Amino acid sequence: xxxxxxxxxxxxxxxxxxxxxxxxxxxxxxxxxxxxxxxxxxxxxxxxxxxxxxxxxxxxxxxxxxxxxxxxxxxxxxxxxxxxxxxxxxxxxxxxxxxxxxxxxxxxxxxxxxxxxxxxxxxxxxxxxxxxxxxxxxxxxxxxxxxxxxxxxxxxxxxxxxxxxxxxxxxxxxxxxxxxxxxxxxxxxxxxxxxxxxxxxxxxxxxxx
Amino acid sequence: xxxxxxxxxxxxxxxxxxxxxxxxxxxxxxxxxxxxxxxxxxxxxxxxxxxxxxxxxxxxxxxxxxxxxxxxxxxxxxxxxxxxxxxxxxxxxxxxxxxxxxxxxxxxxxxxxxxxxxxxxxxxxxxxxxxxxxxxxxxxxxxxxxxxxxxxxxxxxxxxxxxxxxxxxxxxxxxxxxxxxxxxxxxxxxxxxxxxxxxxxxxxxxxxxxxxxxxxxxxxxxxxxx
Numbered sequence: 001x002x003x004x005x006x007x008x009x010x011x012x013x014x015x016x017x018x019x020x021x022x023x024x025x026x027x028x029x030x031x032x033x034x035x036x037x038x039x040x041x042x043x044x045x046x047x048x049x050x051x052x053x054x055x056x057x058x059x060x061x062x063x064x065x066x067x068x069x070x071x072x073x074x075x076x077x078x079x080x081x082x083x084x085x086x087x088x089x090x091x092x093x094x095x096x097x098x099x100x101x102x103x104x105x106x107x108x109x110x111x112x113x114x115x116x117x118x119x120x121x122x123x124x125x126x127x128x129x130x131x132x133x134x135x136x137x138x139x140x141x142x143x144x145x146x147x148x149x150x151x152x153x154x155x156x157x158x159x160x161x162x163x164x165x166x167x168x169x170x171x172x173x174x175x176x177x178x179x180x181x182x183x184x185x186x187x188x189x190x191x192x193x194x195x196x197x198x199x200x201x202x203x204x205x206x207x208x209x
Numbered sequence: 210x211x212x213x214x215x216x217x218x219x220x221x222x223x224x225x226x227x228x229x230x231x232x233x234x235x236x237x238x239x240x241x242x243x244x245x246x247x248x249x250x251x252x253x254x255x256x257x258x259x260x261x262x263x264x265x266x267x268x269x270x271x272x273x274x275x276x277x278x279x280x281x282x283x284x285x286x287x288x289x290x291x292x293x294x295x296x297x298x299x300x301x302x303x304x305x306x307x308x309x310x311x312x313x314x315x316x317x318x319x320x321x322x323x324x325x326x327x328x329x330x331x332x333x334x335x336x337x338x339x340x341x342x343x344x345x346x347x348x349x350x351x352x353x354x355x356x357x358x359x360x361x362x363x364x365x366x367x368x369x370x371x372x373x374x375x376x377x378x379x380x381x382x383x384x385x386x387x388x389x390x391x392x393x394x395x396x397x398x399x400x401x402x403x404x405x406x407x408x409x410x411x412x413x414x415x416x417x418x419x420x421x422x423x424x425x426x427x428x429x430x431x432x433x434x435x
Contacts, residue, residue, distance in 0.1 A: 015435055025434075032434050039360075040225045040384055051435065076408030083227045084382030111406055149276035186323035189435040 036154030068142035073108035155196030233336035240332035255289030257367035263366035275302030309351035352376035361386035
């Protein structure tokens with residue numbers, strides 16, 4: 001059961017890609033922006049960290065030295081030694097002085113379908129059934145957390161993950177990329193801060209922007 | 210026929226630590242290495258003793274990949290591999306064979322002509338130097354290398370004890386997309402259920418188009434548009 005029930009979670013993202021856009025920029029945003037992060041491409045990770053540093057004024061407070069970066073699990077359980085893009089992102093950010101530590105405390109215990117291959121948004125309950133927070137707290141445990149993911153779609157994963165933390169914790173989310181399902185983009189680089197809001201009737205989330 | 214030796218980085222580009230772990234130390238290639246820059250590479254793999262339905266499913270999938278200008282990768286073994294390569298060629302597409310033998314050896318021998326055609330007009334890759342004996346353990350190693358060369362792997366037919374399993378686990382380890390046809394998922398093999406648990410997706414007629422639209426591509430650092 002979630003430890004708290006926020007109605008919304010603050011999030012930030014650096015890049016944007018269009019799922020169904022038809023312009024050259026939109027099409028390239030999938031193959032040349034989304035795909036490198038999904039495969040843990042080191043050049044893309046290093047460049048993203050550099051762009052975050054250049055846009056730190058947008059992300060005020062997100063990457064402070066007392067913020068613990070929390071890699072968000074993939075949609076399926078991860079075997080030890082397997083590629084975990086969110087952890088690679090956290091390690092790259094920390095290597096650039098973004099954030100203060102990494103807490104590998106979120107675990108996916110069973111598989112969920114990938115957002116890209118699911119016809120509708122996944123419910124928050126689906127994620128809560130498959131996500132666990134495994135953290136032993138003591139006096140040195142951070143209280144400011146940044147959930148880090150490669151891509152935010154509807155935000156249901158990040159919302160569910162945030163709800164597992166204590167009410168007294170400050171929990172925000174960061175995804176390198178946010179997707180837009182329709183419409184065109186002018187440039188993949190679009191640093192934003194926004195909100196993931198819970199929709200109780202459907203147990204789903206919406207993201208602004 | 211010219212067989213050239215390569216450092217894996219020449220053919221694969223920079224690798225992250227997960228990719229580097231099982232990457233071969235050397236590679237030999239014959240054919241058009243520019244194919245490695247030509248688009249998404251999708252492995253189509255499965256049983257040597259392929260069923261009639263498996264033949265149809267393999268051909269249908271490969272034609273769909275070729276229609277979308279994807280490169281069909283396989284291992285030039287009997288069965289699914291052979292159907293994958295020949296269908297790609299017949300459909301006017303491009304194919305890469307990742308061999309479990311040195312480039313001058315054909316296994317099975319009846320695929321010698323197909324191997325020669327691929328080396329001449331497409332691309333064949335091997336991690337085994339000329340003169341290396343062909344041993345059973347070559348083939349699981351070849352499957353791991355095939356996963357490394359592929360942006361995604363599709364298993365179209367498999368048995369309870371299948372060499373394809375090695376490729377499935379390696380694809381997952383590398384964080385590459387792994388798909389099993391619904392017929393494979395329904396067959397009830399333990400290892401298939403396990404790879405689905407760890408992230409393999411079930412490919413059906415219904416989601417085929419969406420999956421193909423989402424096949425990842427490789428990007429060079431200088432092409433990153435942000």
